[in-house]
Amino acid sequence: MSVLVFAEATQGQFKKAAFEALTYGRQTAELLGTACHALVLGPADNLAQLGRYGAQKVWHVTHDHLASFDSQSWAAAIAQAAEKTGASVVIMSHTSTGKSIAGRVAIRLGAGSVSGASQVPSLEGNELHVVKPVFSGKAYATFAIKTEKKVISVMGNAVRPEEVGGEAPVEQLSIEVPAPRVQVVEVQRVEGQVPLPEAEIVVSGGRGLKGPENWGMIEELAKVLGAATACSRPVADAGWRPHHEHVGQTGIAIRPNLYIAIGISGAIQHLAGVNNSKVIVVINKDPEAPFFKAADYGVVGDAFEVVPRLIEAIKRFKAQQN
Amino acid sequence: MKLLVCISKTPDTEAKIQLTPDGKQLDTSGMKYIMNPYDEWYALVRALELVEAQGGSVTVINVGPSSNDQIIRKALAIGAHEAVRIDAEPTSAWFVAHQIAAFAKNENYDLIFCGKETIDYNGSEVPAMLAELLDLPFVAWASKLDMEGNTATLHRDIEGGVEIVKVATPFVVSAAKGMAEQRIPNMRGIMMAKRKPLKVVEPVAVDDPVSVVQYALPPKKKGVKLIEPEHIDELVRLLHEEAKVI
Numbered sequence: 001m002s003v004l005v006f007a008e009a010t011q012g013q014f015k016k017a018a019f020e021a022l023t024y025g026r027q028t029a030e031l032l033g034t035a036c037h038a039l040v041l042g043p044a045d046n047l048a049q050l051g052r053y054g055a056q057k058v059w060h061v062t063h064d065h066l067a068s069f070d071s072q073s074w075a076a077a078i079a080q081a082a083e084k085t086g087a088s089v090v091i092m093s094h095t096s097t098g099k100s101i102a103g104r105v106a107i108r109l110g111a112g113s114v115s116g117a118s119q120v121p122s123l124e125g126n127e128l129h130v131v132k133p134v135f136s137g138k139a140y141a142t143f144a145i146k147t148e149k150k151v152i153s154v155m156g157n158a159v160r161p162e163e164v165g166g167e168a169p170v171e172q173l174s175i176e177v178p179a180p181r182v183q184v185v186e187v188q189r190v191e192g193q194v195p196l197p198e199a200e201i202v203v204s205g206g207r208g209l210k211g212p213e214n215w216g217m218i219e220e221l222a223k224v225l226g227a228a229t230a231c232s233r234p235v236a237d238a239g240w241r242p243h244h245e246h247v248g249q250t251g252i253a254i255r256p257n258l259y260i261a262i263g264i265s266g267a268i269q270h271l272a273g274v275n276n277s278k279v280i281v282v283i284n285k286d287p288e289a290p291f292f293k294a295a296d297y298g299v300v301g302d303a304f305e306v307v308p309r310l311i312e313a314i315k316r317f318k319a320q321q322n
Numbered sequence: 323m324k325l326l327v328c329i330s331k332t333p334d335t336e337a338k339i340q341l342t343p344d345g346k347q348l349d350t351s352g353m354k355y356i357m358n359p360y361d362e363w364y365a366l367v368r369a370l371e372l373v374e375a376q377g378g379s380v381t382v383i384n385v386g387p388s389s390n391d392q393i394i395r396k397a398l399a400i401g402a403h404e405a406v407r408i409d410a411e412p413t414s415a416w417f418v419a420h421q422i423a424a425f426a427k428n429e430n431y432d433l434i435f436c437g438k439e440t441i442d443y444n445g446s447e448v449p450a451m452l453a454e455l456l457d458l459p460f461v462a463w464a465s466k467l468d469m470e471g472n473t474a475t476l477h478r479d480i481e482g483g484v485e486i487v488k489v490a491t492p493f494v495v496s497a498a499k500g501m502a503e504q505r506i507p508n509m510r511g512i513m514m515a516k517r518k519p520l521k522v523v524e525p526v527a528v529d530d531p532v533s534v535v536q537y538a539l540p541p542k543k544k545g546v547k548l549i550e551p552e553h554i555d556e557l558v559r560l561l562h563e564e565a566k567v568i
Contacts, residue, residue: 010481017481069485071450071460096480099439100462103415103450112416112531115445129535134443138339139348141443142536181459182493185475186486195482201567225568236499243465243499244479249335249441250359251499258567269335275540279565281557282546292546297560301551309554317558317568 003029003036004087005055006078008097009044016198017093019053019161024154025091026054026164027120032089038168039081041074042066051168053161058170059085063177069097070180075104080175082109082149089128094153095197102153111149118158118255118276136249136272156197157255196245199228201258202277204247206232206270208263208284208303212240217307218262224314230254232264248273263303266291283307323378323469323491325369326431328422328452329397330358330412331390332442341537348537357393360437362400363504364497368467369435370401371502376469378432379403385412385421391520398515399507405518410525415443417528419451424526427456432472432491438463438498446496453494461487465500 005025007018022038029036038055040047047058059081065073078101082090090105092098094116106113114130118140121130127144130152134141196202203222205215215229222229229245236246247254249269259277263284264270271294274280282295285302292298299306333339334356340349356362369380382397384390385408394405408421426434434456436449446462453460465484466477478485479498507515549557561568 071453071462075450075454096463096478096485099446100450100460103419103445103447103452104454104460106416106447107419107451107454110531113447114532115415115447124535132444134537135333135337135339136441136444137540139341140538140540141534142538143532144535145532147531182461182487182489184485184487187480187483188486189483193482197481246499253444258561258565268338272335279561279567280543281561292548294543295546296543296565297557298546298548299551299554299557300548306551306554309551310557313554313558314568316555317562 001034002085002087003032003034003089003091004082004085005036005038006090006092007038007040007050007055008093008095009040009042012044014044014046014050016161017095017156020156020159021091021093021154022050022053022055023159023162024117024120027159028089028091031121031123037085037087039078041077047170048167051165052163054164055168058168059173060170061173061175061177063175065177065179068180068184070182071100071104073177073180075101075108077175077177078105079108081173084173084175088148089150089152092153094155098153102151106151109149109151110147111151112145112147113151114143114145115153116155117152118155120159121152133253133276136253137274137276138272155255157200157257194226194228196228196230196247197252197254199254199256201225201227202230202254202256203227203260203262204230204232204264205235205262206264207234214304215241217311221260221307221311221314224311224318232270261291262307264291265289266294323373323376323432324430325373325378325380325433325435326426326429327361327366327369327380327382327397327402327435328448329361329366329382329384329393330437330440331355331384331386331393332358332440335359335441339539341539345537346535355393357396358437358440360439360497362397364499364501365435365437366397366400366402367502367505368497369433372469381406383408383422383425385410385418387411394520395515396507398518398520399511400505401511403518405520406523407520408523408525414530414532415445415447415451416532417530419448419455420528421525422448423452423455425523430492434458434492434494436494436496438496449494449496456494459489459493461489461493461495463498464495465498467495467501
């Protein structure tokens with residue numbers, strides 16, 4: 001009957017996405033009046049710390065076949081762990097890993113699933129209701145899950161990680177893991193940058209910046225804010241910025257606390273990917289830019305003047321804070 | 323090579339989403355539909371490129387009513403060789419994955435392509451479910467796919483980077499931006515598409531484990547607060563004190 005949260009580790013370290021999934025799982029377990037357990041696959045550090053985010057117990061599976069990521073091996077391990085530990089709800093992060101395995105785990109368990117949930121579920125009779133953004137953020141849908149077993153993946157920034165306890169006991173779980181059929185050859189990571197889907201602040205540039213050579217101030221603004229950088233579709237299509245920075249309906253949808261759009265007019269496809277941001281700041285020299293209608297704060301002005309000033313203003317603010 | 327490309331019909335990227343007054347359903351009056359961009363621009367085009375280089379055939383499959391034939395014909399006009407439509411409303415990822423799996427299980431496809439997600443329900447679930455139902459390996463959100471013999475090398479988008487993987491056929495892949503370049507169908511393609519086979523298949527019986535019970539639109543913004551460019555410190559103060567985001 002328990003809630004089992006697959007806590008994802010990157011290079012052995014738990015990140016915000018795992019703490020968010022645990023917080024979501026702990027709240028779901030409270031709603032259902034059951035226990036919240038964490039599941040960790042493969043080597044990871046500080047397993048007991050998952051207790052701080054609400055795991056009453058941490059199940060740990062180590063197996064040679066979990067040395068690198070393969071959706072089939074990992075989904076098989078998660079589904080078996082759910083069955084062995086008597087979990088009826090499996091929760092994971094809606095990350096590149098979650099997107100690879102949530103559907104597989106659902107099939108294995110015969111579970112109804114919702115992927116990319118943005119709110120903690122509610123209970124309506126004996127159905128679990130789960131809200132998620134649809135149409136790339138243009139609307140929300142509430143899904144009713146009718147099966148006894150359920151799989152939910154949680155969108156980044158959907159809940160704030162909450163510390164509620166101390167360390168949790170860690171118990172090894174023995175599971176037969178099938179051999180991976182997908183071989184990981186290499187992982188290339190951009191070091192020192194905040195990954196876009198996890199970022200709480202995002203600084204984004206559009207065609208108004210005129211060329212890739214002008215991105216220095218975008219990167220500097222991101223740096224002083226501890227933010228990730230993003231861009232609009234025309235910018236990615238023109239090759240000014242890498243594709244993975246493209247946010248919008250055909251890029252990635254994000255929901256940071258603060259989205260700063262610079263030189264982006266705000267086409268409906270772009271807004272779809274960002275309008276679930278908590279606060280939107282728009283800097284654009286065209287007062288008629290549609291983005292101002294979707295913004296909380298706006299500056300009508302030339303980005304080449306406004307952004308350097310904003311960088312200095314934030315540096316002053318940060319200096320005062322310290 | 324025998325390739326299958328799963329295509330979906332979605333509202334146009336420019337479509338404004340409206341709801342019925344009770345919010346139980348979408349108001350689809352006047353809605354324009356397109357082929358899901360990830361299916362069309364990346365999955366379908368990369369499949370065609372592989373067949374152009376190595377020979378073989380590309381079948382497109384869609385789960386939907388006869389009104390979907392328009393987007394299926396477009397896929398044929400872009401270059402797919404034949405099409406299959408499973409004649410049922412695509413009510414959930416679970417339902418769609420089971421329909422496609424039921425059709426594909428005896429067809430021995432070398433590769434099954436999907437888009438990385440559909441731009442309507444944004445779930446990324448169908449390809450993973452399909453892979454599980456067919457007991458196949460799966461690579462999600464691939465931005466590059468190269469074949470050598472029966473082994474593929476793929477780049478998979480992960481948080482803050484790229485994972486490079488190798489996998490032997492058969493497998494399922496979901497295509498992300500970068501895998502191919504969009505193709506616009508030409509007049510010859512459009513004419514030929516009319517004569518290409520489109521097989522309509524009856525659905526298998528599947529119970530939906532989930533259903534949408536309510537839709538809602540995002541809360542409206544209260545209106546923008548404009549700050550003079552000369553008073554940018556005021557923006558920083560508002561972000562800190564009022565919005566509490568820095």
